[in-house]
Amino acid sequence: MTRGIAALGAALSLAGAVVLHAVQDRSAPPEVDRPELLYVRSAAVIKRAALGYDGIVADLYWIRALQHFGAERLSKPPHTPTYSLLYPMLDLTTTLDPYFSIAYRFGSIFLGEAYPGGPGRPDLGIELLKKGLAAQPAKWQYMQDLGFIYYWHMRDFASAAKAFQAAAEMPGAPTWLRPLAAVTLAEGGERRASRALWQQLAQSEEPWLQGAATLRLAQLDAMDIMEAWRQFRRERGVTPPLPPDPSGTPFVIDPATGDITVARESKLFPLPGQIQPPR
Amino acid sequence: MQLVFPTSGAAEILGRPVGDVSVRRRIGYLPENPYFYDHLTAEELLDYYGRLFGMAAADRRQRIPATLDRLGIGAERRMALRKFSKGMLQRVGLAQAVLNDPEVIFLDEPMSGLDPLGRRDVRALMLELRDQGRTIFFSSHILSDAESLCSQVAIVAKGQLAAAGRLSDLQHFAVLGWELVMAGVPAEALERIRARARRVQSIAGDRYVIDLPPDGKPEEMLRELTAAGATVVSLNPVRETLEELFVRRVAEVGKGARA
Amino acid sequence: MNAARCVAIAVFRESVRDKVFYNLVLFAVLLVGASILLGQLTAGQDVKIIKDLGLAATSLFGLFIAIFVGINLVSKEVERRSVYPLLAKPIRRAEFIAGKYAGLLLTLLANMVVMSVAIYVVLYFLARNIPMQIQTAWDAPALDPALLKAIFLIYLNLAVVTAVALFFSTYSSPMLSAIFTLGVYVVGQFNADLKHFDRIVDSPAAIAIARACYYVLPDFSKFDVKLAVVHGLPVSGTYLAVTAAYAALYVAALLFGAVLIFSRRDFK
Numbered sequence: 001m002t003r004g005i006a007a008l009g010a011a012l013s014l015a016g017a018v019v020l021h022a023v024q025d026r027s028a029p030p031e032v033d034r035p036e037l038l039y040v041r042s043a044a045v046i047k048r049a050a051l052g053y054d055g056i057v058a059d060l061y062w063i064r065a066l067q068h069f070g071a072e073r074l075s076k077p078p079h080t081p082t083y084s085l086l087y088p089m090l091d092l093t094t095t096l097d098p099y100f101s102i103a104y105r106f107g108s109i110f111l112g113e114a115y116p117g118g119p120g121r122p123d124l125g126i127e128l129l130k131k132g133l134a135a136q137p138a139k140w141q142y143m144q145d146l147g148f149i150y151y152w153h154m155r156d157f158a159s160a161a162k163a164f165q166a167a168a169e170m171p172g173a174p175t176w177l178r179p180l181a182a183v184t185l186a187e188g189g190e191r192r193a194s195r196a197l198w199q200q201l202a203q204s205e206e207p208w209l210q211g212a213a214t215l216r217l218a219q220l221d222a223m224d225i226m227e228a229w230r231q232f233r234r235e236r237g238v239t240p241p242l243p244p245d246p247s248g249t250p251f252v253i254d255p256a257t258g259d260i261t262v263a264r265e266s267k268l269f270p271l272p273g274q275i276q277p278p279r
Numbered sequence: 280m281q282l283v284f285p286t287s288g289a290a291e292i293l294g295r296p297v298g299d300v301s302v303r304r305r306i307g308y309l310p311e312n313p314y315f316y317d318h319l320t321a322e323e324l325l326d327y328y329g330r331l332f333g334m335a336a337a338d339r340r341q342r343i344p345a346t347l348d349r350l351g352i353g354a355e356r357r358m359a360l361r362k363f364s365k366g367m368l369q370r371v372g373l374a375q376a377v378l379n380d381p382e383v384i385f386l387d388e389p390m391s392g393l394d395p396l397g398r399r400d401v402r403a404l405m406l407e408l409r410d411q412g413r414t415i416f417f418s419s420h421i422l423s424d425a426e427s428l429c430s431q432v433a434i435v436a437k438g439q440l441a442a443a444g445r446l447s448d449l450q451h452f453a454v455l456g457w458e459l460v461m462a463g464v465p466a467e468a469l470e471r472i473r474a475r476a477r478r479v480q481s482i483a484g485d486r487y488v489i490d491l492p493p494d495g496k497p498e499e500m501l502r503e504l505t506a507a508g509a510t511v512v513s514l515n516p517v518r519e520t521l522e523e524l525f526v527r528r529v530a531e532v533g534k535g536a537r538a
Numbered sequence: 539m540n541a542a543r544c545v546a547i548a549v550f551r552e553s554v555r556d557k558v559f560y561n562l563v564l565f566a567v568l569l570v571g572a573s574i575l576l577g578q579l580t581a582g583q584d585v586k587i588i589k590d591l592g593l594a595a596t597s598l599f600g601l602f603i604a605i606f607v608g609i610n611l612v613s614k615e616v617e618r619r620s621v622y623p624l625l626a627k628p629i630r631r632a633e634f635i636a637g638k639y640a641g642l643l644l645t646l647l648a649n650m651v652v653m654s655v656a657i658y659v660v661l662y663f664l665a666r667n668i669p670m671q672i673q674t675a676w677d678a679p680a681l682d683p684a685l686l687k688a689i690f691l692i693y694l695n696l697a698v699v700t701a702v703a704l705f706f707s708t709y710s711s712p713m714l715s716a717i718f719t720l721g722v723y724v725v726g727q728f729n730a731d732l733k734h735f736d737r738i739v740d741s742p743a744a745i746a747i748a749r750a751c752y753y754v755l756p757d758f759s760k761f762d763v764k765l766a767v768v769h770g771l772p773v774s775g776t777y778l779a780v781t782a783a784y785a786a787l788y789v790a791a792l793l794f795g796a797v798l799i800f801s802r803r804d805f806k
Contacts, residue, residue, distance in 0.1 A: 051727050052762050053598070055590035063579050099677070099769040102583060207582070280626040283804040300628050308626035314619050316548075318555035330544045331627040375623060385626075 041088050043095035058097035065089035083119035090128060098135035104128055108145040109212055112153040114270055122153035143167035195220050218246040219268050226260050280308055304332055307381035311388045313372035317361035321352055321371050325378055332379040350374045365392040386417035390424055426521045434528050441528040457491040460512035461504050468507035472500055541629035542637035549641020561599050562652050568595055569660045584664055585680050586768055592657035593688055593764045600646055600696045608703025609715035611638040632797045642700050654689050678770030688767040694785040695761035699723055701792035708800045726758035756788050
């Protein structure tokens with residue numbers, strides 16, 4: 001066999017394989033393109049399999065968790081976001097690296113996020129934070145986040161106040177936690193306490209935390225405006241015009257209840273408690 | 280060298296027990312079919328071994344080139360050993376065996392893999408070393424080498440010592456016959472002497488090998504044939520060769536073992 | 539010990555010529571590549587991840603070198619029969635073993651020094667443009683000297699693995715040695731599980747064996763402080779000293795064992 005024939009044979013065979021692959025790909029897309037699967041969910045197994053490389057494997061799961069979250073957030077119909085892998089992956093991340101604070105904090109914020117921005121599972125956020133506290137009992141940030149979930153998502157003001165109080169007593173805790181605990185206890189569902197809390201968080205260095213806090217503050221402003229509008233209608237007996245909400249989109253009237261609400265296109269949609277996540 | 284350990288018994292070398300490590304400074308060893316390190320050059324190999332011998336840097340600087348020269352390794356000394364031919368490797372092996380100026384040298388099949396030129400060189404080297412007063416042990420299955428080089432031999436058969444001593448003591452030194460090779464022998468002279476010979480064999484044309492019995496008086500025959508116009512090619516006594524001795528002794532050991 | 543020193547240098551030189559150190563090129567590409575790609579993916583965790591990656595790669599690459607060079611240390615010389623002219627020189631068999639071990643340890647040391655420098659350089663460039671405010675909130679500084687503690691313990695870990703590989707190399711083929719050494723390493727990671735074998739299995743015999751193994755086999759998780767160092771948790775000098783003693787004892791046991799086996803080997 002001459003070298004020319006061998007070279008031609010090699011080139012043609014490879015070209016053929018590539019073409020075949022492309023054709024196959026078009027008709028039946030490979031597994032990777034389909035929504036992710038998590039083959040191993042048991043944290044104990046992963047920890048054994050990591051063979052001492054826990055830190056880097058935790059990082060890999062963290063990256064996957066972020067990508068999963070982002071992909072679900074940005075997904076378009078007919079795909080309905082379920083965020084089903086978010087908690088399992090954050091659980092794996094934190095089992096492998098129990099000191100991975102950003103994973104706990106991210107989880108606590110976004111696990112509780114109401115559908116469709118998140119899975120709407122504040123209870124899972126609480127699980128995760130308790131795990132973090134088990135590894136590092138004196139980490140005030142976790143306790144603060146815990147208090148926050150009780151306050152904002154569960155509306156359990158007594159537990160929230162207790163958490164803020166516990167956080168305030170931990171070493172290194174910032175001074176504003178103590179009055180926050182007091183305000184929470186005294187005023188319960190008052191938006192004033194919530195606003196104070198979100199304003200503190202809006203000064204955070206983490207850009208995603210900043211963004212979440214700014215959004216919440218805008219939502220609180222929206223709720224203030226809505227409250228004022230309802231009061232006006234009650235007192236005057238007429239339906240006032242619909243103002244724009246803090247993000248610029250006008251409010252709308254919900255045809256089912258006749259009540260003022262934030263428009264679907266608005267950046268502030270949904271307000272907390274507005275939509276139930278799919279079970 | 281303690282490459283293998285004895286099942287029993289004791290031995291000494293240069294006045295020290297065989298396990299003594301320091302005495303190896305005065306010994307040289309060439310293994311059979313030597314193999315060294317692919318990634319080193321010949322120079323680097325000798326430097327490595329030189330350091331192991333405890334040779335000082337100045338010593339190494341002087342002896343290493345000298346040894347390589349003596350073994351006929353020229354510019355190849357800077358080539359990696361993986362590129363060396365078998366014959367070259369054998370030379371390197373010999374070089375490292377004599378590098379430390381040893382008093383006793385062990386050579387395992389030193390001629391293996393060498394062409395006739397190489398064999399001649401090695402033989403010359405061994406004789407030179409012997410003349411310098413060193414003791415050389417070498418093993419070989421080429422008995423003619425042993426015959427031409429050794430002052431003493433030992434025959435080992437099936438792990439047992441079958442014979443040892445001076446060649447002249449071991450071999451039947453008595454003459455068993457004569458071999459006379461003559462050229463240009465006229466036919467009628469050949470017929471005349473044929474009865475006195477054990478065998479007459481023609482080599483080519485008018486060249487003949489004449490086998491005489493021990494009492495065949497070769498000088499007379501020689502005079503007769505030269506008078507008839509022939510010329511002498513060679514005249515050799517026939518004695519028992521080392522090979523025949525070897526075969527005989529090995530057979531004896533075999534019989535002894537069976538008995 | 540001149541003979542041992544000669545052998546050690548010879549091992550180091552062989553590693554260089556066998557291009558062992560090319561692994562550093564792959565290491566550098568990995569670190570630099572990751573530091574470039576990570577920015578978008580990790581929500582500000584770049585520095586932590588580079589530290590994790592750097593330490594994990596240092597450990598993993600070092601492990602490969604320790605095992606794949608270690609299993610050949612003795613067996614290659616024996617198989618190629620270069621051990622014959624070597625042992626004919628004034629060198630004791632124990633010196634041969636010691637020299638081989640020291641040589642590979644030297645190779646690993648050089649490798650790890652370069653890796654440490656590479657990690658710090660990458661961390662420097664990564665953290666260069668991040669404002670001080672953010673950096674003070676981190677668990678540990680970018681150019682954290684405590685990383686060296688983790689690297690030191692990784693080195694001790696590799697020293698033990700090398701000794702294991704060398705031990706097996708004195709009488710096993712490279713293939714078997716690799717399997718055994720890797721096996722010891724993996725079991726050593728799960729060492730803690732052996733202690734609590736009674737949670738998994740009921741047989742008292744198995745539990746007793748497991749517990750014996752727990753004490754006898756090296757516990758490699760002791761050498762792993764990567765998580766602690768990356769999160770700024772303290773690693774005391776006492777801990778380093780005790781772990782170093784632990785490693786030294788295992789290495790001594792394995793080297794004595796290797797000398798024992800090698801000293802009585804006949805070379806045909």
